[in-house]
Amino acid sequence: MHVRPTATRRSDGVTPGTRALRDGVPASRLQLPPGDWTTVLDALCDRFPAIDRATWRDRFARGRVLDAAGHPLAMHAPYRLGAEIQYFREVDDEPRVPFEAVVLHADAHLVVADKPHFLPVAPTGAFVRETLLGRLVQGLGNPDLVPLHRIDRATAGLVLFSADPGSRARYQALFRERRIDKTYQALAPALPALAFPHVRRSRLARGEPFFRMCEVPGEANSETRIDALQASGPIWRYRLHPLSGRKHQLRVHMAALGAPIMGDELYPDVALRDRQDYGTPLRLLAQALAFDDPLDGRPRRFESAIRLEV
Numbered sequence: 188m189h190v191r192p193t194a195t196r197r198s199d200g201v202t203p204g205t206r207a208l209r210d211g212v213p214a215s216r217l218q219l220p221p222g223d224w225t226t227v228l229d230a231l232c233d234r235f236p237a238i239d240r241a242t243w244r245d246r247f248a249r250g251r252v253l254d255a256a257g258h259p260l261a262m263h264a265p266y267r268l269g270a271e272i273q274y275f276r277e278v279d280d281e282p283r284v285p286f287e288a289v290v291l292h293a294d295a296h297l298v299v300a301d302k303p304h305f306l307p308v309a310p311t312g313a314f315v316r317e318t319l320l321g322r323l324v325q326g327l328g329n330p331d332l333v334p335l336h337r338i339d340r341a342t343a344g345l346v347l348f349s350a351d352p353g354s355r356a357r358y359q360a361l362f363r364e365r366r367i368d369k370t371y372q373a374l375a376p377a378l379p380a381l382a383f384p385h386v387r388r389s390r391l392a393r394g395e396p397f398f399r400m401c402e403v404p405g406e407a408n409s410e411t412r413i414d415a416l417q418a419s420g421p422i423w424r425y426r427l428h429p430l431s432g433r434k435h436q437l438r439v440h441m442a443a444l445g446a447p448i449m450g451d452e453l454y455p456d457v458a459l460r461d462r463q464d465y466g467t468p469l470r471l472l473a474q475a476l477a478f479d480d481p482l483d484g485r486p487r488r489f490e491s492a493i494r495l496e497v
Contacts, residue, residue: 201221201400207257207273207332209291212321213274215310224266227252231274251275276315284317291345291489296482297358298348299489304468307340321344326477338361339435341452343435344371344491346472357481362432367478371427371437372416374470375446378423385413387440391433399453400435402443409433411440420497426474439473449497470495 207214217234224230228247232240241428246252251260286303293299302308302319309320327350327485335347335358349355361367391409394401410430417424423446427437435454440452441447449470452458474496477488 197383203371205339206330207253207275208324209251209275212275212310213324213330213332213337214257214275216294217272217274219266219268219270219272221268222266226262227260227266227270227272228262229263230266246277251277253254255376276310278313278315281313281316284314288319288322290323290326291491291492293343294350296349296351296354298323298327298332298350300346300348301491301493302338302343302346302473304343305340305465308334308337308346311340314340316495320348322477323348335342335359335433338473339364339469339471341450341469342473343468343493345476345489348475354482361478365475369429369473372407372472372475372495373425373427373437374422374449374497375425375441375442376423377418377421378446379418379443381489382416383413385444387411387413387444389440389443390437394455399457401432402410402439409436409440411437413440413444424495438469470497 206216209410219227220234222230222233224233228240228243231243231252232238239302243252244262245259245316247262248452251274252260253273254260257272258272260272265326284303284306286306288303288306289301291299291301293401299319300319300323307314310318314363317323318416320332320334324330329350331350331352335353338344340348342464347358349358349370388410389402390405390407391400392403393399408431412428414425414426415423425441427441429436438448438451442451450467451469451471472491472493475488479485480495
């Protein structure tokens with residue numbers, strides 16, 4: 188990970204309310220839900236049935252399940268409704284993502300990173316260590332980092348992180364209240380018959396397989412403004428402004444217009460490739476973010492240094 192500015196603080200210990208950190212990987216947190224369990228182990232086995240009891244017992248034995256203050260829990264720690272625990276996810280044979288993120292900005296409250304293609308923002312599926320969050324936590328020494336929004340693993344570009352729990356809610360409100368302007372770029376087939384700017388509105392819902400989205404009849408719940416930046420040849424460069432934030436919104440809207448984004452393995456058809464095939468990235472970039480800072484009101488704008496190439 189490349190860091191342009193100097194990080195403003197470090198946090199090496201674990202204190203109550205602070206996320207535990209091991210080898211640069213922040214712990215996952217869970218507030219124990221209602222249940223008739225006797226121990227925390229029982230609750231975890233029911234909560235995560237894909238992980239067998241022997242694996243959870245091994246994690247307890249190795250100090251990979253902790254209380255809210257970061258202290259290892261005993262194998263027979265009693266279940267308490269609402270108690271917060273921390274645990275470290277583990278994945279066998281996790282692949283190395285051979286691309287680095289760049290930190291464009293870091294202060295006491297906000298971190299802005301330029302994420303490469305193929306690197307997940309946070310732990311998911313087969314990726315635990317190889318995430319943008321994990322690399323930033325390790326590089327900046329701040330286990331309190333939390334992503335304020337997400338972009339797909341396949342998408343490159345800007346991601347904002349909260350660096351301070353005390354100011355986090357004010358930055359989260361920017362996204363919840365749509366007070367942040369997001370600009371994307373994409374490379375996709377030409378649309379010479381379409382008048383620009385074009386606004387695509389549709390209703391998006393979960394499709395098949397479960398990880399895809401699709402347009403369905405009904406009141407629109409997604410909206411994207413589309414402009415053509417470079418309109419020559421078979422592949423055009425587009426500027427995309429999502430006015431809503433539905434999963435895979437930009438990818439679905441471009442595919443529905445007959446111009447699926449180059450390298451898209453989900454739309455319009457599923458063509459899953461090996462997770463270590465880095466030869467054909469999705470040509471989608473979270474290019475710019477602009478907003479008035481909720482702490483002091485000053486306008487802020489950040490732009491990605493990544494360039495999409497055909």
